[in-house]
Amino acid sequence: MDEAGNGGGNGVTKKFMYMNRKAPYGTVYALESLEVVLIAAAFEQDISVVFADDGVYQLMKGQDTEGIGMKNFSPAYAALGDYDINKIYIERESLEERGLSLDDLQALTWEDEDDDWKEKSSLHLVGRDELAALIAEQDIVLSF
Amino acid sequence: MPLQIDGKTYETDEEGYLANLGDWTPELATAMATADGAELEDNHWEVINFLREYYEEYQIAPAVRVLTKAIGKKLGKDKGNSKYLYELFPYGPAKQACKYAGLPKPTGCV
Numbered sequence: 001m002d003e004a005g006n007g008g009g010n011g012v013t014k015k016f017m018y019m020n021r022k023a024p025y026g027t028v029y030a031l032e033s034l035e036v037v038l039i040a041a042a043f044e045q046d047i048s049v050v051f052a053d054d055g056v057y058q059l060m061k062g063q064d065t066e067g068i069g070m071k072n073f074s075p076a077y078a079a080l081g082d083y084d085i086n087k088i089y090i091e092r093e094s095l096e097e098r099g100l101s102l103d104d105l106q107a108l109t110w111e112d113e114d115d116d117w118k119e120k121s122s123l124h125l126v127g128r129d130e131l132a133a134l135i136a137e138q139d140i141v142l143s144f
Numbered sequence: 145m146p147l148q149i150d151g152k153t154y155e156t157d158e159e160g161y162l163a164n165l166g167d168w169t170p171e172l173a174t175a176m177a178t179a180d181g182a183e184l185e186d187n188h189w190e191v192i193n194f195l196r197e198y199y200e201e202y203q204i205a206p207a208v209r210v211l212t213k214a215i216g217k218k219l220g221k222d223k224g225n226s227k228y229l230y231e232l233f234p235y236g237p238a239k240q241a242c243k244y245a246g247l248p249k250p251t252g253c254v
Contacts, residue, residue, distance in 0.1 A: 042207050071203070079202040082210045 014139040015046045020055035021143060024074065025065065030058045031073055033144035038076075041083035048138075049080070050131065052091035055144075056098065059090070059105040074106065081110030086122040093128050149175045161243050165199075168246030176244050180235070184244070188232055190219060195245040205250035208238040 018037050024030040040047055051059055058074070065072040080088065088108055095101060108122040126134065135141055147154040147162075149172060155163035160176065162168060173192060177184045184192070194215060198206055206214065208226070216224015223229075229237035238250045 038204070038207065042209065073203055075202050076204045079204055079206070079210070082206065082214065 011044065013044065013046050015048070015137060016040055017048045017050060017135060017138040017141045019050045019052065019141060019143040020058055021053040023054040024058040024060075024063070025068060025070055029144040030055070033142075034073065034076060036142070036144075037080070037085065038083060041080075041085055047085050048087035048089060048134070049085060050089045050091065050134075052094045052131065054094075054098075056090060056094045056100060056105070059108070060100075061104060061106050077106065077108060080108060081122055084110070086110040086120070087124065088122045089124050089126045089131060089134065091128060091131055092125050095125075147172070147175065157249075159243075159249065161249050162246045165246055165248075168196075172246065173244040180240075187223075188241070188244070190223075191215065191229070191232060191237070191241050192245045194218065195241055195247055199245070199247050205242045205247040206238065207250055208236065211238055211241075 018033055018040075020030060020033050022029045037047065037049055059077060060074070063072050063074045080086075090102065090105065095104075102123065102125060105123065109119045110122050111117045112120055147156050147160070154167050154172065157163060162172070174184055177188075191211075195205065195211070198211075198214065208229075212224055212226055212229060214224075215229065226237070229241075233240040242248070242250055
């Protein structure tokens with residue numbers, strides 16, 4: 001087991017991974033996952049978030065939900081950096097299979113306090129094999 | 145319980161948060177504060193307006209830790225700390241200020 005990382009207080013820090021695998025609308029999974037991630041962030045856990053399969057559509061730029069009468073919650077992903085969530089993994093094969101690239105996704109950034117608040121990208125493109133290795137490192141994996 | 149101000153009725157949830165963001169006016173904020181026995185001054189409005197701008201951009205109400213950090217960045221270190229924010233909003237800065245700002249209760253709010 002890894003030593004607890006940068007968690008504050010006396011609490012236990014665990015490695016949580018949230019897997020997002022479904023399209024953003026049509027089911028409530030994407031929104032529920034986002035809410036759970038934001039709640040977990042309040043408990044200062046070591047969080048990573050994955051977008052794979054149809055989940056990559058959750059980060060698409062320029063979402064317009066007017067026609068389906070649902071709230072467009074995609075702007076909230078840009079707040080993840082404020083919540084110190086900057087390990088966001090996008091599965092390369094999922095993007096390619098859908099004819100997408102990172103340019104089709106909204107840019108997510110965080111500010112590095114230890115580097116003069118420089119803005120850095122939170123998005124990490126990983127292959128299926130790398131993702132499998134990342135999953136194996138986690139204490140807890142939740143799939144949505 | 146619906147909120148009644150100047151002969152108009154506004155829907156709220158069971159904790160007093162506005163049901164429709166679009167209903168919000170500064171007068172409503174003042175009325176909600178008065179009902180809690182609080183008075184809103186410039187320092188309160190600074191936070192309330194900040195929250196409304198944050199919601200406009202991200203479509204979520206920030207958790208208190210995020211709010212504290214962001215306020216510090218925007219308004220200075222002397223305001224970006226929980227002591228200052230709890231003095232302004234003793235029921236919890238995220239919770240109480242979000243209510244007056246017409247936002248939903250913050251996700252993961254404590």
